[in-house]
Amino acid sequence: MRKLFAGLAAMAIAAFGAVEAKADKLQDILSKGVVRIGVPLDAPPFGSQDANRKAVGFDIELAEMVAKGLGVKLEMQQITGANRIPFLLTDKVDIVISVMGLSPERARQIMFTAPYANTFLAVYGAKSAAVSSPETLGSARIAAAKGTTQELAITEAAPKANVMRTEDDATAAAAYITGQADLLATNSIVAQALAKQNPNKEFERKFVIRRSPAHMGVQMDQHNLVRWLDSFIFYASMNGELDRLHKKYLDMPMDPLPTL
Structure with a gap:
């Protein structure tokens, strides 16, 4: 009997761990009041540093808009093209906004939002x-x-x-x-x-x-977060904010973008 209970306990712990591993990232962000967003500082005009070493660029301002839309504090982390996906897989960031293109190979590892910039x-x-x-x-x-x-x-x-x-x-x-x-x-x-x-x-x-349109990326199975970000992109498209960013940083108006 002891062995039976021990086995059931182990199964329960494993199941609980699996549930925890797939915790709702959107709710986690809202509960903690902080969103961790990976951004580039080596890819102007999407992300770079000004003379005062302040992060500036399309993706930087977009990350600030996302945090404001969520109503939480923004914690930005510098990332590169090579570590964008590893930072998501190891839970160092919640969202990647780094002029990232979609490919079938990448989509096996992370989830992509609708595109936000046409390149x-x-x-x-x-x-x-x-x-x-x-x-x-x-x-x-x-x-x-x-x-x-x-x-x-x-x-x-x-x-x-x-x-x-x-x-x-x-x-x-x-x-x-x-x-x-x-x-x-x-x-x-x-x-x-x-x-x-x-x-x-x-x-x-x-x-x-x-x-290669630019997309945001999140961890696999985070459907609620992807859905919220898609809604954010749609809203920012409708109210002219994405068009403003295109004109400010890319010197062109926002063209119609493909959808997923």
């Missing part, structure tokens, strides 16, 4: 670079932050490409700007910002990898 991925270089497609890359060195959508996409499109995989987007951009790399694979809006900041460096678009 595409492309390869950029000097006008003299004779590159117009993945097939014409040859031995040219392409800088790309590891773990990002562009790094994964260019690797898939050109498995033999000479990709210089860096720790983050800022290092990839620096590698191209300083001549360590011949080309740069990045987000179209990031390339636009880099061109403005570096007028003596050419950022000609050599070819488009693919369209």
Whole structure:
């Protein structure tokens, strides 16, 4: 009998642990009064630091709007393209807002919201670079932050490409700007910002990898949180706030975005 009760107790504890592991993240955020959001500081205009080392950018302001909408305090954590998903999987953040593109592989690990910004991925270089497609890359060195959508996409499109995989987007951009790399694979809006900041460096678009709208990400099975964020994105689209962010940071109005 003791063994039976011990076995039942162990099963109950395991079941309770499973329930706890799938706790409602939205309710947890509301109860604690704090939301932890991972944001980039290496991908202007979505996220960077100003002269006073204050975080600024599209994703920074969007994170502030999310926290305000939830009615909780914002705890921002700096993330990179490589650790965005690991930070969610290890529960270091509740939400990732980091110009993140959706792919079927990523969707096996985390859940994505509806898109909030319309961008595409492309390869950029000097006008003299004779590159117009993945097939014409040859031995040219392409800088790309590891773990990002562009790094994964260019690797898939050109498995033999000479990709210089860096720790983050800022290092990839620096590698191209300083001549360590011949080309740069990045987000179209990031390339636009880099061109403005570096007028003596050419950022000609050599070819488009693919369209890649930006999505927020949360842990798998957090349906309530995803639903709330989708509602937030819809509301921010209807009241003009997302359009305001597009004009402020991306120098363009918000175009209609695809839905999931």
